[in-house]
Amino acid sequence: MSDHDEEHRADTGAKLRRMADQIARNLQSRGHEEAVEGTAEHIWKFWDPRMKAQIFSDDISGLSPIAREALERLRKGQEDKEQAVAEFNAVNEVGHCDAG
Numbered sequence: 001m002s003d004h005d006e007e008h009r010a011d012t013g014a015k016l017r018r019m020a021d022q023i024a025r026n027l028q029s030r031g032h033e034e035a036v037e038g039t040a041e042h043i044w045k046f047w048d049p050r051m052k053a054q055i056f057s058d059d060i061s062g063l064s065p066i067a068r069e070a071l072e073r074l075r076k077g078q079e080d081k082e083q084a085v086a087e088f089n090a091v092n093e094v095g096h097c098d099a100g
Helices: 003-030 032-046 049-056 065-091
Strands: none
Touching: 003 032, 003 049, 003 065, 032 049, 032 065, 049 065
């Protein structure tokens, strides 16, 4: 990866962290739990997969507690989904198809 690519990725990561914090700040008046849920929902629905992948691989320790918790929940849900798909695909048995 070139220096330019590294710089672009760092800039994008900073922008995504700033966006996540802005979403969280806009929702914080709802109370912590509802703000976390709302932030997670917004990111899940409106961020494209590349944006989510980048922030999931980023250091989110400096984010506001609401944004950090929302991203941790989303990351955990994504990991759980990937694990379930891997386990399902690993079965590899003939004759046990849900399609009939």
